[in-house]
Amino acid sequence: MNPTNAVLESRVSELEGGVAALAVSAGSAAVNYAILAIAEQGNNIVSTPQIYGGTFTLFNHMFARLGIEARFAEDESPASLEALIDDKTSAVFCESIANPVGAFMDIQAIADMAHSHGVPLIVDNTVATPMLIRPFEFGADIVVHSLTKYMGGHGNSLGGIVVDSGKFPWAKNAKRFPMLNQPEPSYHNMIYTEAMGELAYIARVRTVPLRNTGSALSPFNAFLILQGIETLALRMERHCENAQVVAEYLENHPMVTWVKYAGLPSSPSYLLAQKYSGGQASGLMAFGIKGGMEAGEKFYDALKIFKRLVNIGDAKSLAAHPASTTHRQLAGAELEASGVTPDMIRLCVGIEHIDDILEDLEQALSAAQ
Numbered sequence: 001m002n003p004t005n006a007v008l009e010s011r012v013s014e015l016e017g018g019v020a021a022l023a024v025s026a027g028s029a030a031v032n033y034a035i036l037a038i039a040e041q042g043n044n045i046v047s048t049p050q051i052y053g054g055t056f057t058l059f060n061h062m063f064a065r066l067g068i069e070a071r072f073a074e075d076e077s078p079a080s081l082e083a084l085i086d087d088k089t090s091a092v093f094c095e096s097i098a099n100p101v102g103a104f105m106d107i108q109a110i111a112d113m114a115h116s117h118g119v120p121l122i123v124d125n126t127v128a129t130p131m132l133i134r135p136f137e138f139g140a141d142i143v144v145h146s147l148t149k150y151m152g153g154h155g156n157s158l159g160g161i162v163v164d165s166g167k168f169p170w171a172k173n174a175k176r177f178p179m180l181n182q183p184e185p186s187y188h189n190m191i192y193t194e195a196m197g198e199l200a201y202i203a204r205v206r207t208v209p210l211r212n213t214g215s216a217l218s219p220f221n222a223f224l225i226l227q228g229i230e231t232l233a234l235r236m237e238r239h240c241e242n243a244q245v246v247a248e249y250l251e252n253h254p255m256v257t258w259v260k261y262a263g264l265p266s267s268p269s270y271l272l273a274q275k276y277s278g279g280q281a282s283g284l285m286a287f288g289i290k291g292g293m294e295a296g297e298k299f300y301d302a303l304k305i306f307k308r309l310v311n312i313g314d315a316k317s318l319a320a321h322p323a324s325t326t327h328r329q330l331a332g333a334e335l336e337a338s339g340v341t342p343d344m345i346r347l348c349v350g351i352e353h354i355d356d357i358l359e360d361l362e363q364a365l366s367a368a369q
C-alpha cells in the first residue's frame with residue numbers, strides 16, 4: 001500500500017463517514033470494481049436510468065458480455081427499482097445527484113427498499129461530494145467517486161475511490177454473496193466476512209479486482225487530489241452560490257426555453273435537494289437555447305470564460321453542447337433516446353466571479369441570436 005494513497009483513502013473515508021476506502025486510477029475503475037467485488041456471471045444489478053454515460057456503457061455493454069445483467073428502471077422511484085430485484089441481484093446503483101442534468105435521488109427511500117431485499121445500495125457521490133451529501137447517513141452501503149471532478153477540482157489528475165460504510169450485513173446474506181462468505185481461491189482461500197469483519201467488502205475490492213487487474217492510483221495523482229480536497233468545502237460553497245445565480249438568470253432570459261437545476265423551485269428535484277443538501281444543488285445544470293442546434297453551436301463557439309470541454313467539477317466554468325460534440329454521431333430518435341436534445345447546453349458553473357460568468361453567458365447568448 002502506498003503511503004500517499006493511504007492518506008487519501010483515510011481522508012475520503014472520514015469525509016464520507018465510512019470505515020475504509022480504496023483509491024483507484026479513475027472513477028470508472030471505482031464503479032467497475034465496486035460491482036465486480038460482489039457480482040459475477042449470472043448475477044444482475046439494478047440501476048436508476050439517469051447515470052453518467054460511461055457508467056451506462058460499462059453496465060449495459062461490458063457487464064452484459066461478462067454475464068452480469070444491468071437492469072435499468074423506468075424511473076428513479078423505489079417501486080420501479082424494486083420491480084427489477086430478484087434473488088440474483090447483487091446491488092442497486094444510483095448517483096446521488098445524477099449526471100448529466102443534476103437530478104437528486106431519494107437515497108433514503110431507495111436504501112430502505114434495497115435493504116428490505118437484503119441488497120446493498122451503491123451510490124456514486126461524484127457530483128454532490130461529501131460537502132453536500134453524505135449518502136451513508138441516509139442508508140447507502142457503498143460510495144464511489146470520480147476524484148477527477150470536484151474532489152480534485154482542477155482537472156489535472158484522474159482518480160477514483162470506493163468507500164465502505166462497513167454496515168452491510170454480508171454474512172447475514174451469505175447465499176446472495178458467496179464471494180464474501182466462501183473461501184476465495186485467488187487469495188489464500190480467505191473467507192472475507194470471517195477474516196475481515198466490517199472490512200470484508202473493501203478488503204475484497206483491494207485483494208481481488210484491484211490486485212488482479214491493476215487500476216492502481218498513481219501516488220502523484222493522489223498528492224494532487226489531496227491538495228484539491230483541502231479547498232473542497234470552500235469551492236463547493238462557491239460552485240453552489242454561482243450556479244444558483246446562473247440558473248435564475250437563465251430562467252428569466254428570453255433566449256432560454258428551459259432550465260434544469262435542482263436549486264430552482266420549478267425543478268422536480270427541488271424538494272429532494274432541500275432534504276438532502278439544504279438546497280445546495282452543486283454546479284451542474286442544463287438549459288435549452290432558442291433556435292435549437294444552430295443556436296447551440298453559435299452559443300458554444302462564442303463562449304470565452306467557459307471552457308468548452310466535457311469534464312465536470314473543475315474550479316473553472318465548463319460548458320458542453322452534447323448534440324454537436326459528444327453525441328454528434330447520433331441523430332433524430334437515437335439522440336432523443338439518449339436524453340440529449342439539439343438545443344441542450346450543459347454547464348458546470350465554476351468559482352470565478354459571478355459578474356464575469358454572467359457577462360460571458362450574456363455575450364454568448366447574444367451571439368447565438
Ligand SMILES: Cc1ncc(COP(=O)(O)O)c(C=O)c1O
Nearest residue numbers: 026027028052099126146148159
Ligand atoms: C458521475 C460520474 N461517475 C463516474 C465518472 C467516471 O470518472 P472518471 O472520468 O474519473 O473515470 C464520471 C465521469 O464523468 C461521472 O460524471
